[in-house]
Structure formats: C-alpha cells, structure tokens
Amino acid sequence: DGGITQSPKYLFRKEGQNVTLSCEQNLNHDAMYWYRQDPGQGLRLIYYSQIVNDFQKGDIAEGYSVSREKKESFPLTVTSAQKNPTAFYLCATRPLNTYEQYFGPGTRLTVT
Amino acid sequence: AQSVTQLDSQVPVFEEAPVELRCNYSSSVSVYLFWYVQYPNQGLQLLLKYLSGSTLVKGINGFEAEFNKSQTSFHLRKPSVHISDTAEYFCAVSDTTGNQFYFGTGTSLTVIP
Numbered sequence: 001d002g003g004i005t006q007s008p009k010y011l012f013r014k015e016g017q018n019v020t021l022s023c024e025q026n027l028n029h030d031a032m033y034w035y036r037q038d039p040g041q042g043l044r045l046i047y048y049s050q051i052v053n054d055f056q057k058g059d060i061a062e063g064y065s066v067s068r069e070k071k072e073s074f075p076l077t078v079t080s081a082q083k084n085p086t087a088f089y090l091c092a093t094r095p096l097n098t099y100e101q102y103f104g105p106g107t108r109l110t111v112t
Numbered sequence: 113a114q115s116v117t118q119l120d121s122q123v124p125v126f127e128e129a130p131v132e133l134r135c136n137y138s139s140s141v142s143v144y145l146f147w148y149v150q151y152p153n154q155g156l157q158l159l160l161k162y163l164s165g166s167t168l169v170k171g172i173n174g175f176e177a178e179f180n181k182s183q184t185s186f187h188l189r190k191p192s193v194h195i196s197d198t199a200e201y202f203c204a205v206s207d208t209t210g211n212q213f214y215f216g217t218g219t220s221l222t223v224i225p
Binding site for chain 1: 116121144146148153154155156157158161163202206210211212213215216217218
C-alpha cells in the first residue's frame with residue numbers, strides 16, 4: 001500500500017514539552033516538506049529537504065527542528081520554543097523531476 | 113516572494129449550479145499553478161495543474177481551470193456541482209525549482225441541496 005503516512009492523527013501535549021511528528025513515505029520521492037495549517041491562513045512552509053542529510057528552513061522554521069536520516073522519513077520536532085504550536089501539520093513529498101506535491105493525511109497537534 | 117490571492121473565502125452554491133473559485137497570483141516570471149482540494153481533517157489532494165501548453169486544463173471530478181497570463185489568474189470552474197464537492201479549495205503557485213510553493217488562504221465551497 002503506497003503513500004504517505006503521518007502518525008498519530010491526533011496528538012495532545014502539555015505546554016513546555018517537545019513533541020515529534022512522524023512522516024513516512026514509500027513513494028521513493030526525493031523531496032519532503034512540512035507545512036503548518038491554521039484556520040484562514042492557508043499553508044505555511046516550515047522545513048523542506050531535497051536529499052538525505054540535508055534540509056532547508058522555510059518561512060516559519062523558528063521553534064521547529066527536523067532530520068532526514070533516511071529517504072523515507074522526515075520527522076518534525078515541535079520544541080517548547082514554538083510559541084503557538086497548536087495547529088494542523090501536513091507532510092508532503094515531491095519527485096525531483098516534477099513540480100506537484102503530494103500530501104499526507106496530517107496530524108492535529110493540540111498543546112494546552 | 114510570490115503571493116497568491118483567493119478572492120472569496122466562502123462560496124455557497126446550490127447543487128447542480130455552476131461555480132467559479134477565483135485565484136490571482138503576483139509574478140512576472142514563469143510559475144507553475146495548481147489547485148488542491150481538502151476535505152475536513154484530511155490532507156490535500158491535487159485537482160489539476162498548469163505547467164505549460166494549453167491554457168485550459170482539466171482535472172479530476174469534473175473541474176477545470178484557465179490560466180490567464182495577462183491577468184495573472186488561474187480560476188477554477190465546474191459546470192455543475194454536487195454535494196460531495198463541499199470542501200476547502202486551495203490555489204498554489206510554484207517557482208521553477210519546485211521547492212517554493214505558495215498557497216492561497218483557501219476558499220470554502222459549500223454546496224446547498
């Protein structure tokens with residue numbers, strides 16, 4: 001069963017705790033992306049990676065960190081430095097010879 | 113940086129009526145254009161894309177869009193909507209590297225029975 005997996009679907013954390021969101025893909029796509037979605041604001045890019053062991057900051061990287069140790073995996077850590085972490089987080093992938101991005105089902109993070 | 117404007121945040125339309133969702137972008141250089149659909153609490157699904165060639169592109173679920181370079185627009189249309197088309201629709205623009213994707217703020221389409 002091919003695709004992009006994000007787990008868990010819903011995640012709850014207390015303020016001050018770091019939390020890691022999982023994104024796994026078996027599409028053999030090279031590039032991977034993390035977006036944050038808030039109501040009425042569309043999607044904003046957090047980080048992206050084109051190859052293993054390399055990643056670039058997006059527009060709102062502060063308070064987040066990522067790693068890309070394997071082509072299939074691109075986990076996102078939301079740190080306690082992120083002031084407003086409650087949001088819907090979407091992972092996406094893209095083969096390098098195309099321009100469209102493919103999205104996972106998302107993880108809804110709630111921090112209280 | 114690019115900006116993408118979706119002029120209508122909410123569009124209600126009766127079932128079987130036509131609909132147009134508007135999208136304008138700011139760029140004088142070559143870009144690639146996309147429309148995505150999002151159902152509640154799900155990821156985004158690609159509806160259609162414009163890379164080059166014919167300015168009228170057809171997508172899934174009976175949707176189509178027209179690229180207008182002079183007006184920097186990429187409006188999405190469907191001649192007859194169904195209840196199942198109720199969702200959030202996002203217009204997106206990519207630069208020619210493919211790494212910078214800019215999204216509009218979305219249009220919520222509600223189909224009324």
